[in-house]
Every structure is written in structure tokens, then in C-alpha cells.
Amino acid sequence: MLQFINPLLHKVIQSISPCVLCGIDRQQHHSLCRDCWQQLPWSKSMVQRQEIDIQVACHYDYPIDRIIQKFKYEQHLHFQNLLAGALLQLRLPKIQAIVPMPISNERLVERGYNQSLVLAKMMAKALNIPIWQPITRLQQHSQKGLSRLERIDNIEQQFQINSTSKLRYRRVLILDDVVTTGSSIYALKQKLEELGCQKIYAACVASAEI
Structure with missing residues (x-):
């Protein structure tokens, strides 16, 4: 009862x-x-970054930009219901698992949580599918001053396959809070393809201008 x-x-x-x-x-x-x-600055559309189609719920404008910043950097976790709810407005494809964007241990210690994982947990519960985390992220470096190719190479080196993971899914959704250049999603997609994923989709709460 x-x-x-x-x-x-x-x-x-x-x-x-x-x-x-x-x-x-x-x-x-x-x-x-x-x-x-x-x-809210709704978008509910597809943006293309690094030749990847990414579904986005909102434009990175007021007030969603401030909400994400407070949720991500200031531990305003009461916004998780709003942000996950925005993601659930998207017409998501049929998937087997959600892959939240990993963050490095340094960022995890700094923030206290992975904001994408928090949202992924709410999404996974609503969609009744598992969360899959087969990729870890090494120390994250600043991207300032780097060319597009240097930025992609820098980020690709940050991701590492977790060799202890025995699970395998073919249709997955990469989940992140904000997409700008799409370099992180591209690098994560490359690693998931190495694991045998055949259909890799991506969704973000908001998209920022490049």
C-alpha cells in the first residue's frame, strides 16, 4: 500500500x-x-554538430541558461525535475539505454555530482530503461585557443572505455545538459561505436550558439 x-x-x-x-x-x-x-525558450528541434543530429529541448537563453548554471555549478538540485521534464518533451527514438555524458573525477569532486547523470536517472525511470556508463573521462582540459581539429583531438583523448563493463547495447541515447560545438558528444560517440553500438542518438536540454 x-x-x-x-x-x-x-x-x-x-x-x-x-x-x-x-x-x-x-x-x-x-x-x-x-x-x-x-x-521557456523552447526549441524541440534538431541541431547538427560534428555531423551528428542532436535533439534539443530549448535554446540556451533566459531563463533556461541561468537554471542550468545554477543546477550545474551551484547545487540547485531542485531544478532537476524541470530539466528532465523538458527533455521528456522530445520525441525520442526507441532506445535500449541512456548514456549520460561522463565527467572527470576532478569535476566530480568540484561539483559533487554529474549533472547529466542526475537527469539521466530521472529520464531512465520515466522511460523504464537502464543507464549505461561504459566510458570514463580522464582529466578535462580547457579548450580555449584551440582549433576545431585540436579541440576534437583533445577531447577524444579524455574518454576511455571501461574494460570491466560486460554489458552491450546497440541502440543508445547520449544525454548532456548543453551542446555548443558538439565535440564531447562526437568523442563519446566514437567510443560507443568501438563497443559495437549501431544506433547512437543524442539529446540535450539546450543548444548554445557556436
């Missing part, structure tokens, strides 16, 4: 809680009121 009480209680709390953006109207859509949800 308890398994039915918790979701019901959650809905009741949401129905009387204020919107996490305006703080005025009650929550109706993934922690936002109707107006704030409708006024």
Missing part, C-alpha cells in the same frame, strides 16, 4: 507548492506553473 501513497503524496505537495521560477502560481508542469512552462 505504501508504494501508492508516496506518488499520491508527491502530487498533493506539488499541487499546493509554488512555481520554482515565479514563486507565485502553483506548480502544474514539472515544478513550474503553466505560464512559466510555456514561456
Whole structure:
């Protein structure tokens, strides 16, 4: 019986809680009121980076840019429901697993969590599919001042296949928060192809201008 009480209680709390953006109207859509949800800088389209088609929920404009920054760098984890909800508005293909964009141990210590993994967990639960993390990321270096080819080469060297992983999936979704140049997604895709993945899709909360 308890398994039915918790979701019901959650809905009741949401129905009387204020919107996490305006703080005025009650929550109706993934922690936002109707107006704030409708006024997000929606894109719900495909962008191409490094010859990869990437589905994006929003443009990297206000207020989604500030929400992602606070979620990513300032531990405002209460925004995870909103960001995952935005991703769920996309028409995602049929996939077997979600691959969150890995971050290095240094970044993990610095932030306390992998923001893409947090969103992937909510997505995986909603879609009833597993999370797959066969790739680790070594120390991340600054990309400033590098040419396109140097940037791709630099990022490709950061990703490493986890040899202990025995799981294999053929149709996967790479999940990240923001796509700019797409270099990280491209590098991760290359490694997943080495593992035998045949269909590799990508989705991000927002796309920023290059």
C-alpha cells in the first residue's frame, strides 16, 4: 500500500507548492506553473554538430541558461525535475539505454555530482530503461585557443572505455545538459561505436550558439 501513497503524496505537495521560477502560481508542469512552462525558450528541434543530429529541448537563453548554471555549478538540485521534464518533451527514438555524458573525477569532486547523470536517472525511470556508463573521462582540459581539429583531438583523448563493463547495447541515447560545438558528444560517440553500438542518438536540454 505504501508504494501508492508516496506518488499520491508527491502530487498533493506539488499541487499546493509554488512555481520554482515565479514563486507565485502553483506548480502544474514539472515544478513550474503553466505560464512559466510555456514561456521557456523552447526549441524541440534538431541541431547538427560534428555531423551528428542532436535533439534539443530549448535554446540556451533566459531563463533556461541561468537554471542550468545554477543546477550545474551551484547545487540547485531542485531544478532537476524541470530539466528532465523538458527533455521528456522530445520525441525520442526507441532506445535500449541512456548514456549520460561522463565527467572527470576532478569535476566530480568540484561539483559533487554529474549533472547529466542526475537527469539521466530521472529520464531512465520515466522511460523504464537502464543507464549505461561504459566510458570514463580522464582529466578535462580547457579548450580555449584551440582549433576545431585540436579541440576534437583533445577531447577524444579524455574518454576511455571501461574494460570491466560486460554489458552491450546497440541502440543508445547520449544525454548532456548543453551542446555548443558538439565535440564531447562526437568523442563519446566514437567510443560507443568501438563497443559495437549501431544506433547512437543524442539529446540535450539546450543548444548554445557556436
